[in-house]
Amino acid sequence: ALLSGLQLPFEEISLTDYPEKRADMLQLADRLTVPQIFLQGRHLGGAAELVELYEANELAKLLQAPAADLAQDSRLHRPEYPPKPHAALPKPPPEEIFPLGNMTMALPEVVKLLKERLPLQPRFFSFFFGVKDVKRYCSGKDLVSFLMKYFSMDAVKAAESFLKAGICISANGTGPFTESATIRLQASEPGFGVALNLARKWTADSEAASSDPMGLLKRLKGQLSEILQKHADEQGSIDYIAVAEDPEFFRYELAVAELQMVRLSSMDDGSRRAFLINLYNMLVPHAFAKVGVGTSDLSRSAFFDGISVILDGCFGASLSLNGIENGILRGNRKPPFHLHYALPASSPYFGLAVKCDHRIHFALNCGAKSCPPVKWFTSEAIDEELRVVAMAWAEQDENVKVDLPTRTLWLSQICNWYAADFGSDKVQIATTLHAHCRSGKKEQLKSLLEGDFKLKHLKYDWSTNSRRSHAFSANLTGLLGVLTAPQGR
Numbered sequence: 063a064l065l066s067g068l069q070l071p072f073e074e075i076s077l078t079d080y081p082e083k084r085a086d087m088l089q090l091a092d093r094l095t096v097p098q099i100f101l102q103g104r105h106l107g108g109a110a111e112l113v114e115l116y117e118a119n120e121l122a123k124l125l126q127a128p129a130a131d132l133a134q135d136s137r138l139h140r141p142e143y144p145p146k147p148h149a150a151l152p153k154p155p156p157e158e159i160f161p162l163g164n165m166t167m168a169l170p171e172v173v174k175l176l177k178e179r180l181p182l183q184p185r186f187f188s189f190f191f192g193v194k195d196v197k198r199y200c201s202g203k204d205l206v207s208f209l210m211k212y213f214s215m216d217a218v219k220a221a222e223s224f225l226k227a228g229i230c231i232s233a234n235g236t237g238p239f240t241e242s243a244t245i246r247l248q249a250s251e252p253g254f255g256v257a258l259n260l261a262r263k264w265t266a267d268s269e270a271a272s273s274d275p276m277g278l279l280k281r282l283k284g285q286l287s288e289i290l291q292k293h294a295d296e297q298g299s300i301d302y303i304a305v306a307e308d309p310e311f312f313r314y315e316l317a318v319a320e321l322q323m324v325r326l327s328s329m330d331d332g333s334r335r336a337f338l339i340n341l342y343n344m345l346v347p348h349a350f351a352k353v354g355v356g357t358s359d360l361s362r363s364a365f366f367d368g369i370s371v372i373l374d375g376c377f378g379a380s381l382s383l384n385g386i387e388n389g390i391l392r393g394n395r396k397p398p399f400h401l402h403y404a405l406p407a408s409s410p411y412f413g414l415a416v417k418c419d420h421r422i423h424f425a426l427n428c429g430a431k432s433c434p435p436v437k438w439f440t441s442e443a444i445d446e447e448l449r450v451v452a453m454a455w456a457e458q459d460e461n462v463k464v465d466l467p468t469r470t471l472w473l474s475q476i477c478n479w480y481a482a483d484f485g486s487d488k489v490q491i492a493t494t495l496h497a498h499c500r501s502g503k504k505e506q507l508k509s510l511l512e513g514d515f516k517l518k519h520l521k522y523d524w525s526t527n528s529r530r531s532h533a534f535s536a537n538l539t540g541l542l543g544v545l546t547a548p549q550g551r
Contacts, residue, residue, distance in 0.1 A: 064112055070125075079145030081442055086137035088446035092453055094437055101125070103133030151281040152270030154317060158227055162220060163213035170313050173229055173262065177249045180208050198250050199233065202243040221245075228263030228319070249315075257372045257380040258348055261315040264322040271323035276337055276441060278320060283344045283438075285314050290347060299529035305351040318348070322372045326390075331416045333441040335391060339425045342386050343436045345371060346429045349383075354534030355429070355526055361535045362524070363399065366428070376410045385411060387426060393418040398479040420483040420494065421448040423476050424455040432460065432474065432523040449498075456498040460520065464506040469515045471507070475522040488517040 065072050077084050077096060091098040091105055099106045101124055106112055115121040132138060158169040167175070182198040200208075202221065209217035222239045224230045233244040249261045270278040289311050293304040305311055321341075326334055349369040356362035366387075370380035381389070382404075388397040389404035394415040396403055405412045425448060427433040434455050439447050456462045463472040471492055477484055485491040489511065496507045 064109075064116060068116075073140055075140045076145070078148055080141055081146070081149075081440070083137075083141070084440065085443040085446045088443060088450050090132070090135075090137055092450055094447065094450055100132070100138055102127070103130035103135065103138065149274070149277065151284075152274050152277045154281070155266065155268070155320070160220065160223055160227075162209070163215035165213075169227065169229070169262075170316055172224070173249050173316065174312065175212075176224075176229065176247055179212075180205065180247060180250075182247060182250055199244050199246050201241070202232075202239060202245055203241040205230070205245050206241055226265060228265040231263055257370045258315075258345060258352060259318045259321045259371050260380075261312075262319045263377065264319045268320050268323040271320060272325065272328075275324045275329070276333070276340070278324070279337060279340055279344070280438070282314070282318050282321070283340065285310075285317060286344060286348060289314060295529060299527050300347070300350075301529050302347075302351045302355070302531035304530070311351060315352075322375060322377070324373050325375075326373050326411070326414050330441075332444045334414065335416055335419070335422070336439040336441050336444040336447075338386050338391055339422060339439050341371065342383060343425075343427050345369060345383060346427065350429060350526070350528060350531060354532030355528050356534045358535070361533075365534055366397070374410065379410050381411050383428075385409075387422070390415050391418070391422045391426075392480075392483065395482065418483055419448065420480070421452045423480055423483065424448070424451045429526045430522065430524045431526065452498040453500060456495055457500065457503065462495055462499065462503065462507075463520070464503060464510060466506055466509060469510060469513070471510055471515055471517050472520050473517065475519050478519045488515070491517070 075083055075087075077087070087096070087098055088094070090100070093108070095108060097109055099108065099112050104124065104127075106115060106124070112121070115124065159166050160169070160172050162172075180200060181204060182200050184198050205221050205224075206217040209215060209220050213220070218239065218241075221230070225232060225239055225245075229248065231246045231248060232239065233246055248263060251260070268278075270281075289305055289308055290300055292310075293301045293308070324337075326337070329337060346369075349365070353365075353369070356365040366383045368382065370382040370385070372380045384397045384400075384404050387404075388395055388400075389409075389411060392404075392415075394403050394405050394412070395418065405415065424434050425437065425439060427436045434451060437447070437451060461474040461476075464470075465472065471488070473491070473495070477491060477495070481491060484494045492507060492511055492515070496504060496511065499507055
């Protein structure tokens, strides 16, 4: 707007028209946000910086300055070929409608009715050391009786349609519905230990999951973000209890089931890395609303082991947050304070691990205030995006702080818990981070590396953006979770 008001000619490169130019912008500007403004090959910054230069009467001087070396760089010019068609986010599939007697009901209303009124009985299945898994069932006969009571209809046919739509699952296998079958209602399963995207079993084809999984994830993230923003205050603190009680959150839980059909195995490493970082960052606030926020080391450990998602159609095995981070993104390394690898060889996700890139730690957000901010990562520019967030992370003294008088390097606990990702000793770790530092801090760290220095770690702030939430806790095995009294700040 300012450039137009000053009647200054400019060339605009739309990242919507030319998404492949995003990597060029990141290389030249070292920033993720748009717009990024260049004047005669000189980077000015964003819109705010442009206004500051104008108000300080510096813009006129820059207009008269000789062109910089980058002025003729092809990365600063719009491609000669026409823009690609705009790729809209995949539309949600049509809402399924069920005829029930003299009326029809949409899928969310059917699931809500069954969840609230269908009598279900808990059944316990022993694992080991006396720990029991809880499943809630009814018989096929009970389901038929319920439907006849409420709708006076051909209840067997309706029950069959519920199984076909993945609302209910038969514990007897995939055969036809029978009144003797044991039926489980997916949406009534206890929250912890159950994959977050299993409020229903996705039984239909998903064009979005197969052709545009990143677009599908972005649509679902937008759906969740709208709910979170609705229950956030001016400081950005969120009432997660209100989120969980919001009818739109229930619709989101049903919609996120479509991720079951995403095929990680069909993605290249860069796409898989970007997709899983974005997925991880979406699952954490989802879980805060669903099962609560961990407030102790034990409960947080159980949280990251137990919160999971089903992908690749692997209904018999879900992928936990630790499986995403330590199993796939870190090349299947042991999570901190764990004895075993995140993905056993028997896991269907075992072969999907990518080469460990330490920069993922500057992109993953576990919900704590000491975590890096949430950004959206793309398949096309994931490498440059990770480079930029690494630079931003290293510039913060809360993450990397150099104390030259005492020759001490203070680092985030991230560099302690995941030290092996950064280097085998303090010199290698410091050298890795030196590559991400700029200007003064880069020189300070270089000075430390020229001699001996001490390495210490900063306190990690585990507080979250929760204004009100349930407190998540787990028993000693970390296999069961419960909701306790709401916790506020």
